Amino acid sequence: MPTIRDVAKACNVSTATVSYVINGKNTLLPETRERVLRKIREMNYHPSAVARGLSNKRMNTFGILFDNVGSEIAIWHPYTSGILQGVVAASAEVGCNVTIFTELWRNAEISLPKLRDQRTDGIIIVAPPSDTDILPSLLSAGSKVVTISSESVSFGMPSVDVDNAFGIKLAVRHLREMGHREIAFIGGQINMFSGAMRLSAFQAALDSWSLSLLPEHLVLSSYEDSSASYSDAKRLLSLPNPPAAVVAGNDQIAFSVLAAARDLGIAIPAQLSVIGFDDIADAATTQHALTTIKQPLREIGAAATRLLAQVISGDCPPAECLLVEPTLVVRATTGSPR
Amino acid sequence: MPTIRDVAKACNVSTATVSYVINGKNTLLPETRERVLRKIREMNYHPSAVARGLSNKRMNTFGILFDNVGSEIAIWHPYTSGILQGVVAASAEVGCNVTIFTELWRNAEISLPKLRDQRTDGIIIVAPPSDTDILPSLLSAGSKVVTISSESVSFGMPSVDVDNAFGIKLAVRHLREMGHREIAFIGGQINMFSGAMRLSAFQAALDSWSLSLLPEHLVLSSYEDSSASYSDAKRLLSLPNPPAAVVAGNDQIAFSVLAAARDLGIAIPAQLSVIGFDDIADAATTQHALTTIKQPLREIGAAATRLLAQVISGDCPPAECLLVEPTLVVRATTGSPR
DNA sequence: TAGTATCACTTAACCGGATAATCGCAGTCA
DNA sequence: TGACTGCGATTATCCGGTTAAGTGATACTA
Numbered sequence: 001m002p003t004i005r006d007v008a009k010a011c012n013v014s015t016a017t018v019s020y021v022i023n024g025k026n027t028l029l030p031e032t033r034e035r036v037l038r039k040i041r042e043m044n045y046h047p048s049a050v051a052r053g054l055s056n057k058r059m060n061t062f063g064i065l066f067d068n069v070g071s072e073i074a075i076w077h078p079y080t081s082g083i084l085q086g087v088v089a090a091s092a093e094v095g096c097n098v099t100i101f102t103e104l105w106r107n108a109e110i111s112l113p114k115l116r117d118q119r120t121d122g123i124i125i126v127a128p129p130s131d132t133d134i135l136p137s138l139l140s141a142g143s144k145v146v147t148i149s150s151e152s153v154s155f156g157m158p159s160v161d162v163d164n165a166f167g168i169k170l171a172v173r174h175l176r177e178m179g180h181r182e183i184a185f186i187g188g189q190i191n192m193f194s195g196a197m198r199l200s201a202f203q204a205a206l207d208s209w210s211l212s213l214l215p216e217h218l219v220l221s222s223y224e225d226s227s228a229s230y231s232d233a234k235r236l237l238s239l240p241n242p243p244a245a246v247v248a249g250n251d252q253i254a255f256s257v258l259a260a261a262r263d264l265g266i267a268i269p270a271q272l273s274v275i276g277f278d279d280i281a282d283a284a285t286t287q288h289a290l291t292t293i294k295q296p297l298r299e300i301g302a303a304a305t306r307l308l309a310q311v312i313s314g315d316c317p318p319a320e321c322l323l324v325e326p327t328l329v330v331r332a333t334t335g336s337p338r
Numbered sequence: 339m340p341t342i343r344d345v346a347k348a349c350n351v352s353t354a355t356v357s358y359v360i361n362g363k364n365t366l367l368p369e370t371r372e373r374v375l376r377k378i379r380e381m382n383y384h385p386s387a388v389a390r391g392l393s394n395k396r397m398n399t400f401g402i403l404f405d406n407v408g409s410e411i412a413i414w415h416p417y418t419s420g421i422l423q424g425v426v427a428a429s430a431e432v433g434c435n436v437t438i439f440t441e442l443w444r445n446a447e448i449s450l451p452k453l454r455d456q457r458t459d460g461i462i463i464v465a466p467p468s469d470t471d472i473l474p475s476l477l478s479a480g481s482k483v484v485t486i487s488s489e490s491v492s493f494g495m496p497s498v499d500v501d502n503a504f505g506i507k508l509a510v511r512h513l514r515e516m517g518h519r520e521i522a523f524i525g526g527q528i529n530m531f532s533g534a535m536r537l538s539a540f541q542a543a544l545d546s547w548s549l550s551l552l553p554e555h556l557v558l559s560s561y562e563d564s565s566a567s568y569s570d571a572k573r574l575l576s577l578p579n580p581p582a583a584v585v586a587g588n589d590q591i592a593f594s595v596l597a598a599a600r601d602l603g604i605a606i607p608a609q610l611s612v613i614g615f616d617d618i619a620d621a622a623t624t625q626h627a628l629t630t631i632k633q634p635l636r637e638i639g640a641a642a643t644r645l646l647a648q649v650i651s652g653d654c655p656p657a658e659c660l661l662v663e664p665t666l667v668v669r670a671t672t673g674s675p676r
Numbered sequence: 677t678a679g680t681a682t683c684a685c686t687t688a689a690c691c692g693g694a695t696a697a698t699c700g701c702a703g704t705c706a
Numbered sequence: 707t708g709a710c711t712g713c714g715a716t717t718a719t720c721c722g723g724t725t726a727a728g729t730g731a732t733a734c735t736a
Binding site: 001044046047048049050051052053054059061081088092097098099100101102112113114116117118119141142 | 339382384385386387388389390391392397399419426430435436437438439440450451452454455456457479480
């Protein structure tokens with residue numbers, strides 16, 4: 001591996017000259033530039049990004065942090081995967097790479113050094129749980145951070161998220177317009193902001209339509225744990241007064257509801273309407289094509305990336321949450337009640 | 339951001355001492371060590387990975403390179419996603435991060451510098467096409483490279499891949515054992531090694547069972563382009579003598595075959611058996627649960643990562659392809675012919 | 677003709693750490 | 707007392723680049 005000094009020696013110039021050639025300083029004699037460029041190619045020289053990063057404090061790399069890499073849910077999860085795709089695509093546009101970080105939220109001791117060691121120019125944090133202490137630590141340390149979560153506004157960091165309230169409103173309106181009056185909700189973890197948000201949005205939406213809610217029609221389940229949501233759904237559908245319409249906290253939960261309905265012999269959508277949230281890739285192709293609220297994951301990832309680029313370049317960051325509007329995708333799991 | 343010099347000054351010691359404290363040199367007075375550690379915590383100091391990387395030439399970061407980030411197929415593709423998950427998990431085990439690289443294969447001019455600038459300690463290249471010139475370039479430059487592709491053996495670089503031949507053999511045997519004698523094949527791009535490999539394995543498998551193949555029952559289609567494979571499948575199934583069993587080059591193609599069969603009113607599996615390759619996540623949950631050859635993607639990614647770690651650490655790399663055995667997963671798309 | 681720009685490049689300091697070599701200072705031993 | 711050892715810390719150099727400041731030569735100016 002030749003260094004810049006090797007190239008300089010071979011050209012009989014100083015390393016500064018080589019550096020200027022590489023970085024396009026235009027006060028050089030064209031002939032010199034050519035000579036150096038030729039040597040560079042000839043020697044197969046490539047400047048070290050690390051050394052370069054050390055001096056100009058730019059690695060042209062963004063970090064992205066998920067929870068729980070160990071488990072199945074992190075990268076494989078369609079939500080994460082969609083976001084990641086948007087982040088990578090938008091990063092490529094500005095010539096940056098993306099590094100994946102994977103510590104657990106709770107391990108601030110382990111995670112923080114990695115996140116703060118300048119290996120990346122900034123970090124996108126995906127859906128941090130409410131109770132992590134990483135966010136304030138990073139912020140106080142001056143790290144460039146953007147989150148994908150509406151909650152982070154409280155820390156004064158820029159963020160992007162889907163407009164959960166709007167999405168839930170779309171869902172409820174859709175069911176209402178199909179004639180439903182008794183709508184149940186089976187949501188994800190309440191300690192995740194989206195969990196809390198979608199729940200409260202659901203109640204607000206019911207209120208705005210003057211619909212009432214039976215307490216037993218409100219279930220808090222899990223976004224990822226399919227077996228948990230399956231049994232929760234089964235319990236809900238086995239009630240003496242089962243709902244005829246269910247808004248699920250996300251598609252995965254919706255799938256569990258559908259599975260429970262199938263196993264209980266409940267016809268979809270004749271006896272039960274189900275609507276999800278996210279529109280993960282499976283949603284269109286599974287047995288019952290799922291009606292859902294489509295979350296534009298790639299756009300969200302891309303928006304977060306652009307926001308991060310702004311923060312890094314010093315443009316005063318808007319410390320508010322950029323809300324991206326979801327859309328209603330009507331497929332085969334919703335219909336009018338009998 | 340405090341530097342090591344700031345810490346040293348605050349402790350009235352030299353930077354060397356601080357460095358030794360950080361890196362656990364044991365010839366230090368316990369009292370000194372404590373004092374420095376306390377200051378480090380107090381000042382919220384984190385050593386720069388970049389500076390560190392510059393001196394000890396280790397970034398604790400692996401790179402992973404896919405084709406075509408711009409298009410839908412790269413990260414989102416279940417194959418890539420599965421590999422990535424394995425790579426990230428195995429990297430985390432050895433304390434490394436993963437950086438995603440995304441240039442196109444053809445742009446060696448642009449890609450090479452990024453891949454060779456020491457930002458990563460080594461690179462995992464996923465399914466390079468046969469005609470890229472990046473591999474030999476990297477190799478001749480002394481980069482640490484591992485590929486996921488059986489083809490790369492020709493360049494003398496270590497690699498990992500699924501045992502394509504074995505998988506195809508499993509598929510054909512399964513169909514044969516169900517009583518099929520006329521088996522068609524609709525494969526992916528022939529310029530991808532797996533495309534060529536699965537094709538020749540298919541022919542070999544037929545031979546070993548002394549089965550013959552109608553020329554029109556051999557179709558070369560596309561791994562990713564669903565509309566192309568859909569029309570190719572439709573053409574195949576519309577032949578005067580349509581096959582009663584099809585081995586598809588991958589699951590995506592198999593889905594296209596299923597879609598074409600549905601649109602042509604062909605019953606699955608009564609009139610047509612379909613078997614895929616990969617076992618992507620969708621395979622189990624789509625309308626007809628797909629019988630397929632399951633590729634252990636995460637294990638492959640993890641194996642590649644471990645191989646790369648070996649190469650980096652200097653353990654003489656086995657310049658041969660590590661084959662991981664796939665398994666047959668029987669679901670609902672195969673059955674005996676009428 | 678001396679003074680001043682301009683040009684084309686070099687010098688030298690710096691980025692933030694790692695580490696081999698060195699050094700001062702007990703304590704040991706002959 | 708002088709030589710030798712070990713310990714604990716320091717000094718100095720290096721990693722591979724970037725870049726502000728400086729330099730020597732030529733060209734221009736008054």
